[in-house]
Amino acid sequence: MSELFTQTLINGLLLGGIYVTVGVGFSLVFGVLEVVDFAVGEWVMLGAFAGAVLTAALGTDGLYLVPVVFVLFFVVGFFVQPFLHHVTTGDRPMPLLMGLVFTFGIATFARGAVLTIFGPNTRSITSGATSGAITLSGIGVFPTIRVITAAFGVLSLLVFMYYLYRTKGGMAIRAIAEDRTNARLMGINIRRYQSIAYGAYAGLTATAGIFIGLIYTASPGMGLQYTAFAFFMVVLAGLGYLPGVILSGIVLGVVQSFVAVYVSSQWVFFSLFALIYVVLLVSPAGLLGKGEAAT
Amino acid sequence: MVTSLSGDLRYGGYVTRRGYDLWKQEINKQGGIEVGGEKYNVQLVYADAKSQPSTGADAASKMISNEKVDAVLGPYSSNVTLSVAPIMDKNEMPHITGSAESPDVWKKQFKYTFGTIPTVSVTADKVAETLLKLKPNAESVYVTGVNEPFSKSTAEAMKTGAKKAGVNVLGYDLYPRNTDYTNVVSKAKSKSPDFHMHGGHISSHVKLMKAAKQLDYNPNGFFMHYGVNTSSYKDGLKADAKDTFGATLWLPQVKRSGGVLFGTPQKYTDAAKAAYNSAPDYTQAASTAAGIVYQEALKKLGSKPPLSKDDRKKLIDILENLKVQTFYGTVDFETSGDRYHDNLGTEPLAIQLQDNLDPKIVGPKDVAEAEADYPVPAWNAR
Numbered sequence: 001m002s003e004l005f006t007q008t009l010i011n012g013l014l015l016g017g018i019y020v021t022v023g024v025g026f027s028l029v030f031g032v033l034e035v036v037d038f039a040v041g042e043w044v045m046l047g048a049f050a051g052a053v054l055t056a057a058l059g060t061d062g063l064y065l066v067p068v069v070f071v072l073f074f075v076v077g078f079f080v081q082p083f084l085h086h087v088t089t090g091d092r093p094m095p096l097l098m099g100l101v102f103t104f105g106i107a108t109f110a111r112g113a114v115l116t117i118f119g120p121n122t123r124s125i126t127s128g129a130t131s132g133a134i135t136l137s138g139i140g141v142f143p144t145i146r147v148i149t150a151a152f153g154v155l156s157l158l159v160f161m162y163y164l165y166r167t168k169g170g171m172a173i174r175a176i177a178e179d180r181t182n183a184r185l186m187g188i189n190i191r192r193y194q195s196i197a198y199g200a201y202a203g204l205t206a207t208a209g210i211f212i213g214l215i216y217t218a219s220p221g222m223g224l225q226y227t228a229f230a231f232f233m234v235v236l237a238g239l240g241y242l243p244g245v246i247l248s249g250i251v252l253g254v255v256q257s258f259v260a261v262y263v264s265s266q267w268v269f270f271s272l273f274a275l276i277y278v279v280l281l282v283s284p285a286g287l288l289g290k291g292e293a294a295t
Numbered sequence: 296m297v298t299s300l301s302g303d304l305r306y307g308g309y310v311t312r313r314g315y316d317l318w319k320q321e322i323n324k325q326g327g328i329e330v331g332g333e334k335y336n337v338q339l340v341y342a343d344a345k346s347q348p349s350t351g352a353d354a355a356s357k358m359i360s361n362e363k364v365d366a367v368l369g370p371y372s373s374n375v376t377l378s379v380a381p382i383m384d385k386n387e388m389p390h391i392t393g394s395a396e397s398p399d400v401w402k403k404q405f406k407y408t409f410g411t412i413p414t415v416s417v418t419a420d421k422v423a424e425t426l427l428k429l430k431p432n433a434e435s436v437y438v439t440g441v442n443e444p445f446s447k448s449t450a451e452a453m454k455t456g457a458k459k460a461g462v463n464v465l466g467y468d469l470y471p472r473n474t475d476y477t478n479v480v481s482k483a484k485s486k487s488p489d490f491h492m493h494g495g496h497i498s499s500h501v502k503l504m505k506a507a508k509q510l511d512y513n514p515n516g517f518f519m520h521y522g523v524n525t526s527s528y529k530d531g532l533k534a535d536a537k538d539t540f541g542a543t544l545w546l547p548q549v550k551r552s553g554g555v556l557f558g559t560p561q562k563y564t565d566a567a568k569a570a571y572n573s574a575p576d577y578t579q580a581a582s583t584a585a586g587i588v589y590q591e592a593l594k595k596l597g598s599k600p601p602l603s604k605d606d607r608k609k610l611i612d613i614l615e616n617l618k619v620q621t622f623y624g625t626v627d628f629e630t631s632g633d634r635y636h637d638n639l640g641t642e643p644l645a646i647q648l649q650d651n652l653d654p655k656i657v658g659p660k661d662v663a664e665a666e667a668d669y670p671v672p673a674w675n676a677r
Binding site: 131 | 306442468469470471473474475477478479481482485497498501502505508509510511526527528530531532533674
């Protein structure tokens, strides 16, 4: 096996790790709140910008900002959710569409606000972790920051799953996802738990933005591509099936890398779309067949 | 003047506007343009292209019919220029742009459109050739680019420049805008080229360099064409931006003889700083030069405003035969072929970000102000 082959595999796996960090939160809000959040990529962008601005202002290593940005955006998400709840409930027709329109508005507002306040410039988040790498002779290079990002993605998925399946709060959120009316009758404070879920999603996705800003850069227009990849992720994972996110991230990353290196980079997006369509046609419940369409 | 004063291109739009405004300010300070013994002040009317080619065309049409202008200074970006140029031909309205860089603008041979920036296919080609002659001579090069019209033209020109310099092109790949550059870098690294050249926009330059550092990819030099001397590139990479090679057409410190209106590049820079509190870039300079070219052509025409249709036709003939020495460089428009009405006179410069990320001119030899740091140090030695 040539070093280019193994390096491409490493690139693909670590790229998959980046997608996992974005896909986890998106899959969560889709699964438990039944909201298709069109602003997912903009939460990434806002997190990356917050990281860039804070590292410049405080002179700290970008990685130290991870908990700060998580808490900051948890609070933002916590207070945005009641508005989202308002437009997706009551006597409004087509709540899914209403949620989509509402989050589209958030996305447009976020992008425009950042462009107006900070201008169009590309910005970087600095960290000592961006320069290191683990080199295995004859196999390839594992850039430290990408390894940390992939580990963060998998770890955050495990934490979310633990919360959902091993705690009372998680049980409440799953009950809301199952049947809102019955959950309310059981005495669950729906608004509070939905706000927690949306806050966790916004916090996690913005934190993913810091890692993405460390690996690439922060720029006002960066969000849209992550919105697209988040949709790819949940389709491949199976709608609402959280553990599938890891597999779908790996598949997306590895396919992208191998097509770019061994076929042609111009076929990358064609290949990814083809993959999504085939999965939708053959296994609409995702690669593992465990998404919502299976039930 | 039609340019983008809102939308995604507004930053560049305002750069062109500053260039045009500065010309107006300076010429009016001197009493205006002298025509037939009398001096006339310049008046600029603004039309907003809103960063959209179709809106640019509408705005240009409205400006011509409502404001009765005598000549037009062109928009920011090649795409908007391509939609405005046919309107100018239809209305027989002279039009000089200080920003369009795509070769497509000139291939269409619009009779009434001129540009002061030499097309990217020539600048990238010449600078690539200059850089590949740095000692020790590069024997191989890897060329990548973003698969979009401007970037693709740049990458193709880099490849042409490498072939002209007799250097082996080990690979030529075009990538989508939002690709992950570890793949680009892994493929290039596996071929161990002496030089890596990339045609793209600033964010792609930054992503490529970040991936190169992450994967410890160390060719002797990276050439990123336009954009390395921008705050966006420097903010995106911080200290890692150092040693990157780029291309430009003009810098405040370039040794050019000056000529009409602003005596030297430095005098122009001082005037720009006084007016806007920031150093001008080559697009702003080229936009000011577009105004200077008009003023010289109008002097030769000798007709008092407003210009008749015949006057405007004569103005085109004058522009085709005019050669103007400016602080920006010589402006001399081509009159046939694929570069019809593009400026052939201004030489592109090879630059490198050196200490404090200051751009230094490292080629061609006759205008170089510093030795190139070459081969550039490996990432782990920086």
